[in-house]
Amino acid sequence: MRVRLERSGGFANVRRTVTVDEEALAPERAQELRRLVDHADLATFPEDPTPVAGRPDRFVYRLTVEDEGGARAVTVSEDTASESMQRLLDWVQATAEG
Amino acid sequence: MTARTRLGNREAAPGRAAGIVPPHILRAIVERGDREQRAWALEALALSERLRGRRELLGEIATAVAAAEGGKRRTVYDARGGAQLPGTRARDEGDPPTGDAAVDEAYDGAGATYDLYREAYDRGSIDDRGMPLVATVHYRRDYDNAFWDGSQMVYGDGDGKVFQRFTKSVDVIGHELTHGVIQYEAGLEYAGQSGALNESFADVFGSLVKQRALGQTAAEADWLIGAGLFTAAIRGRALRSMAAPGTAYDDPLIGKDPQPADMAGYIETANDNGGVHINSGIPNRAFYLAATAIGGNAWEGAGKVWYVTLRDRLRPGSDFAAAASLTVAAAKELFGARGAVAKAVAAAWAAVGVR
Numbered sequence: 001m002r003v004r005l006e007r008s009g010g011f012a013n014v015r016r017t018v019t020v021d022e023e024a025l026a027p028e029r030a031q032e033l034r035r036l037v038d039h040a041d042l043a044t045f046p047e048d049p050t051p052v053a054g055r056p057d058r059f060v061y062r063l064t065v066e067d068e069g070g071a072r073a074v075t076v077s078e079d080t081a082s083e084s085m086q087r088l089l090d091w092v093q094a095t096a097e098g
Numbered sequence: 099m100t101a102r103t104r105l106g107n108r109e110a111a112p113g114r115a116a117g118i119v120p121p122h123i124l125r126a127i128v129e130r131g132d133r134e135q136r137a138w139a140l141e142a143l144a145l146s147e148r149l150r151g152r153r154e155l156l157g158e159i160a161t162a163v164a165a166a167e168g169g170k171r172r173t174v175y176d177a178r179g180g181a182q183l184p185g186t187r188a189r190d191e192g193d194p195p196t197g198d199a200a201v202d203e204a205y206d207g208a209g210a211t212y213d214l215y216r217e218a219y220d221r222g223s224i225d226d227r228g229m230p231l232v233a234t235v236h237y238r239r240d241y242d243n244a245f246w247d248g249s250q251m252v253y254g255d256g257d258g259k260v261f262q263r264f265t266k267s268v269d270v271i272g273h274e275l276t277h278g279v280i281q282y283e284a285g286l287e288y289a290g291q292s293g294a295l296n297e298s299f300a301d302v303f304g305s306l307v308k309q310r311a312l313g314q315t316a317a318e319a320d321w322l323i324g325a326g327l328f329t330a331a332i333r334g335r336a337l338r339s340m341a342a343p344g345t346a347y348d349d350p351l352i353g354k355d356p357q358p359a360d361m362a363g364y365i366e367t368a369n370d371n372g373g374v375h376i377n378s379g380i381p382n383r384a385f386y387l388a389a390t391a392i393g394g395n396a397w398e399g400a401g402k403v404w405y406v407t408l409r410d411r412l413r414p415g416s417d418f419a420a421a422a423s424l425t426v427a428a429a430k431e432l433f434g435a436r437g438a439v440a441k442a443v444a445a446a447w448a449a450v451g452v453r
Contacts (some may be wrong), residue, residue, distance in 0.1 A: 010375075
């Protein structure tokens with residue numbers, strides 16, 4: 001499984017893209033990633049890469065998950081992200097930064 | 099209440115039919131009306147109470163006025179690295195500086211913003227009803243952002259690699275509070291062109307807060323947004339340049355400032371709510387061109403035109419073309435149909451390719 005996270009928006013709108021590859025992770029960390037992706041429930045977020053209306057200066061994320069089943073990409077607004085989605089976003093960013 | 103009916107009320111307020119308005123309605127107006135309505139209702143009430151010799155009621159009225167007028171009421175909270183809002187109270191109105199730079203900058207910046215709206219535009223805080231100004235600093239950890247959450251300001255400390263704390267630049271504070279003003283007035287939808295206008299008006303008044311605090315004329319101002327936020331490791335002067343969009347930074351790590359300076363460079367994108375922080379460069383430059391052509395203090399000429407347009411004219415779905423025609427119309431009404439201000443505003447929008 002590979003997870004790519006592209007962040008835009010925010011007051012600064014400085015674009016940032018990070019990637020986490022399961023193969024580079026220790027087994028328990030890889031399991032954690034799969035569990036977090038599972039709980040984040042990607043199906044509840046819009047797939048279309050069309051602009052979404054949001055709250056001023058909040059981050060907008062484009063999250064792409066590639067696994068055996070193919071690639072899924074969704075758009076997530078920081079202000080409406082569920083707790084489980086926020087946990088995944090935080091985890092991916094923290095892991096990518098090492 | 100729409101801007102139109104409120105304007106109507108303002109015109110009707112000085113009427114002298116006070117005697118027929120029952121005291122309980124006058125008291126409601128004192129509590130909830132705008133400044134002019136309040137003054138009128140108060141006068142009418144005082145008069146009727148005097149006539150009836152019921153002086154004890156005046157104390158009650160004075161309390162209601164104090165609550166409605168409010169004045170400047172700031173409270174800064176500390177999230178201590180967490181995401182819980184508002185957090186722990188760190189500084190209240192009138193308290194001395196705390197020594198925590200983020201707390202004190204958030205406090206001072208909210209004050210400078212309140213003063214611009216109060217003194218230049220006769221606006222009583224974000225909602226024009228004396229709303230207290232609430233801010234939270236030290237939000238989350240390494241958080242590279244600042245935002246208005248619908249009822250308060252929130253500031254991150256930055257990651258220390260690209261960004262320093264977001265309270266460092268007073269225009270950021272003016273920008274966030276202006277998102278609140280926009281929410282109570284035009285309500286510009288935060289996507290596409292109306293979203294880029296939302297961003298641009300926030301930058302315009304953010305810059306005006308800074309210019310007024312520094313006592314700079316349009317010619318003296320740097321017209322930068324977020325100067326001082328980048329760490330020394332980043333090659334850039336600021337996050338945005340209203341005078342020259344697209345030139346604020348150019349750095350190997352974060353890339354180049356993506357803002358276009360005119361409609362020829364307009365960017366269609368799904369990111370950033372449809373490029374709201376990107377295409378805002380176009381109306382930002384229109385404001386800069388108008389303000390520098392008019393000369394003097396930008397908050398008095400172009401700023402007044404933009405403020406009245408935001409308060410009374412724009413609608414949630416307004417686009418750049420609507421902003422152009424509405425600011426030109428407002429400039430004519432405020433400064434004369436054949437005046438230099440209206441001409442400068444029209445020329446500014448033409449220069450950035452909006453018509």
